[in-house]
Amino acid sequence: MAPDATALGAAFAAGRLEPSAVIESLLRRIEDLDPVVGACNHVAPPAVLLAAADAAGKRWRAGVPRSPLDGVPFGVKANIAVAGWPWHSGIAALRSRLAAEDADCVVRLRAAGMVPLAVLNMHEAALGVTSDNPAFRTTRNPRALDCIPGGSSGGSSAAVACGMLPITLGTDDLGSVRLPSALCGVVGFKPGHGEVPVQGVEPLAPILDHVGIHARSVRDVALVFALLRGHAGDSAALVAEARADDAPPLAQWLIGDPEQPEHTGAEIASAIRDALHDTVGGQRVNRPVDWTGVDLSALRRAGLLKCERSAAKHFAALLRERPVGFSAEFRQLTAWGAAQGADKVREAADRLAQARRSLRAELRDRLLVGPTVPHRAPQRGAPTPSNLADFTAPAAIAGVPAISVPIGHFDGGPPIGMQIVGTRSQDVLRAATLLFPGIAPIAQPPNDGGEP
Numbered sequence: 260m261a262p263d264a265t266a267l268g269a270a271f272a273a274g275r276l277e278p279s280a281v282i283e284s285l286l287r288r289i290e291d292l293d294p295v296v297g298a299c300n301h302v303a304p305p306a307v308l309l310a311a312a313d314a315a316g317k318r319w320r321a322g323v324p325r326s327p328l329d330g331v332p333f334g335v336k337a338n339i340a341v342a343g344w345p346w347h348s349g350i351a352a353l354r355s356r357l358a359a360e361d362a363d364c365v366v367r368l369r370a371a372g373m374v375p376l377a378v379l380n381m382h383e384a385a386l387g388v389t390s391d392n393p394a395f396r397t398t399r400n401p402r403a404l405d406c407i408p409g410g411s412s413g414g415s416s417a418a419v420a421c422g423m424l425p426i427t428l429g430t431d432d433l434g435s436v437r438l439p440s441a442l443c444g445v446v447g448f449k450p451g452h453g454e455v456p457v458q459g460v461e462p463l464a465p466i467l468d469h470v471g472i473h474a475r476s477v478r479d480v481a482l483v484f485a486l487l488r489g490h491a492g493d494s495a496a497l498v499a500e501a502r503a504d505d506a507p508p509l510a511q512w513l514i515g516d517p518e519q520p521e522h523t524g525a526e527i528a529s530a531i532r533d534a535l536h537d538t539v540g541g542q543r544v545n546r547p548v549d550w551t552g553v554d555l556s557a558l559r560r561a562g563l564l565k566c567e568r569s570a571a572k573h574f575a576a577l578l579r580e581r582p583v584g585f586s587a588e589f590r591q592l593t594a595w596g597a598a599q600g601a602d603k604v605r606e607a608a609d610r611l612a613q614a615r616r617s618l619r620a621e622l623r624d625r626l627l628v629g630p631t632v633p634h635r636a637p638q639r640g641a642p643t644p645s646n647l648a649d650f651t652a653p654a655a656i657a658g659v660p661a662i663s664v665p666i667g668h669f670d671g672g673p674p675i676g677m678q679i680v681g682t683r684s685q686d687v688l689r690a691a692t693l694l695f696p697g698i699a700p701i702a703q704p705p706n707d708g709g710e711p
Contacts, residue, residue, distance in 0.1 A: 263476040263698045264425040264483070268327045271319045278312035278319075278330030278374070285332060285376065289423045291706045295404065297396040298418040300337055301345045301378040308332070311374045318372065326486055329372030333426040333483075334379045336415050337395075338461035339470070341365055341375050348461040349381040349411075351394035352577050352584020362459025364428060364470050364487055371486040376424060380414030383589050385430055385463045386570055387411055388438060388647050391639070393586050399639065401702035402444050402673040406636035407643070409439030412473070416443040419473045422701035426483055427473045432463050433562045434631075434651025436471030437663040441631035441676020444665045445699050446691070448472045448480045450684050452658030455487045464569040467562065467655055475699040477664065477691045484684065506689035507681065509539065511547040512627035513555075513650050523633040523650075530675045531630055534666040538694050544628075548621055555649040558614050561607035562652050567596025568604070611656050618657040622682045626690050631663040631676030650678060660684040664695035669702075 262270065270276035286305060293299050315330030324330075335341055338348040340358035347353040365375060380398045382390050390398040390413025398413040400406040401421035408417045412429025416439035419427050429436040431449040440447025448471055455470040462468055470487070474480045514528045535544055571578075571593035578585060578593065621627060630650055637643055654661035659682050667674040677694065681687040 260698055261422060261701050264328055264331045264474065264479040265476065267331050267425060268329070271316070271330055272324070274320070278315045279309050281330070282308045282312045282332060282374070282376070285423060289377070292401075292421055292423060292704060295399065295704055295706055296401050296417050296421055296423070297398045298379055298414040298421075298423060299334075299377045300347075300380050300395055300414070303344070303376055308374060308376060315372050315374070325370065325372035327482060328486065330374060331426065332374045332376040332424060333368060333428065334377040334415065334418055334424040335365065335375060335427065336412050336429045337378050337381050338385055338430060339365065339428055340459040341378065345378055346461070348385065349383040349392050349395060350585060352581040354394065358459070360459065363456035365459070367487050367489055368483070373426070373486070377418070379418055379427060382411035382413065383586055384570060384574070385411040385432065385435060385461070386566060386589060386592060389643055390414060390439070397639075399704075400443055400636050400673060401704045402669070403636055404704055405639055406673065407442065407639055409442035409636065409647075411435040412471070413439045415473045416440050416445055416447065419443070419445045419475060420699070420702045421704060425474065426479060429471050429473055430460060430463070431469045431471045431655055432467040432566055433559060433655050434648040436469070436473065437631050437651045437661060437676070437678060438648055440473055441663045441665070441678075442636040442673050444669055444674045444702070446474050446477055446480055446662065446664050446695065448484065448662040448688075449655065449660060450484060451660045451682075454660070454684060455484075462569070462573055464566045467565065469655065475701070476697070477662070477688060477695055480662070481688045481692075484688070506626060506686045506693065508543055508545050508625045509535070509628045509679075509690065510545040510621075510625045511535070511629060512621075512680070513550060513629040514547060523630050527630045527633060527675055530667050531628070531677055534677055534694065535628065545625060548627060553614070553617070555652070556646055558610060558656070559646070559649050559652040561610040562656050564596055564599060564604070564607045565611065567592050568599070571597035614653055615657045618653050618659065618680075619682065622659060622680065626679055626681040626686060628677065628679050628690070628694070631678040635675065636673045654680045660687045662687050662691045664691050665699050666695070669700050
């Protein structure tokens with residue numbers, strides 16, 4: 260089993276491994292696999308990366324590391340600013356834009372000694388779920404190259420899944436961290452709204468914007484989350500807290516009746532039930548939460564309308580000045596959103612507010628657990644199911660923390676994702692550690708598939 264970020268830090272501490280050796284290994288892997296996977300838009304110069312790694316190595320040898328992840332590399336979605344790097348948000352009109360300074364989340368990881376390595380491909384402007392970007396690249400799912408990786412943080416999930424990076428940052432408005440993590444078979448965590456700063460992140464819809472984490476283990480997520488919250492000094496205590504198994508009770512959510520599945524198919528529902536039974540024996544799982552009366556698709560569409568209208572306003576000047584710098588799909592989505600009347604906008608806002616209240620009420624004394632997405636990864640080039648984000652949208656709309664962990668086998672295409680939702684991030688991380696205590700294996704896609 261290839262080491263996760265936590266194990267890399269431990270190896271640095273023990274003197275068994277140098278950060279520079281990790282950087283060199285990852286650069287070779289990117290060179291081998293990225294022509295097939297299509298996750299990276301920009302990779303920092305090796306000399307810059309090795310200088311940062313050497314500095315981290317010196318700190319470890321002197322016994323003064325900045326954090327348990329000092330020297331560990333990470334990547335960022337293309338809508339997260341890294342000083343001097345491309346910051347295009349997957350938009351052709353912004354192709355030549357360079358970030359003037361680091362986003363706050365990058366500042367905090369740099370302060371912990373972590374090394375930014377790459378800008379990662381994404382769905383244009385974070386408004387979509389395929390990560391097929393006509394201006395940059397098509398990202399493929401490393402566990403099934405003929406399938407989409409999900410989006411909009413597809414490059415972030417794919418890079419972790421195939422071992423090009425141990426940690427990546429993405430953004431999540433209706434599921435854009437958790438959805439691709441589920442389809443690519445890695446861990447994806449969306450903290451509560453406002454827990455991680457979004458300064459320096461291209462906005463989509465500010466009331467929904469979250470910075471999230473992709474990793475191969477829950478312990479990595481917990482440690483990076485501690486650093487992103489500005490707790491580098493006591494990150495070990497926060498991770499220990501997250502590992503504890505005294506999380507609130509679990510309640511099945513969005514799984515449906517095995518005989519009459521309301522929200523998802525029998526295969527997905529059965530896999531979730533089996534995973535819960537195998538890990539907690541059913542003893543800590545409360546009776547199912549009944550959301551059969553909630554129109555999840557209408558809720559997701561209400562959230563999408565919010566994103567479309569916000570994007571139309573944010574990019575209005577650029578859309579007027581350089582319309583050809585956006586895809587026809589993006590122009591159509593934002594034009595439709597901007598054209599909706601006051602009644603429709605009010606109806607969507609009311610639906611979002613009701614869902615926010617309902618979900619928070621369900622979470623008062625428990626965590627909800629169920630499928631992250633209703634399907635396995637769809638085929639590339641085929642119509643994308645419209646309900647792919649139906650299960651991830653509610654937690655984003657409510658602004659509560661949620662995580663997706665992989666379940667099932669990793670040798671038959673992408674595994675199924677299981678989502679855990681709560682009101683406190685530490686409770687969600689505790690439960691996730693209980694349900695997925697291991698490390699997701701690295702995908703090994705063939706490296707002879709050519710440019711995606």
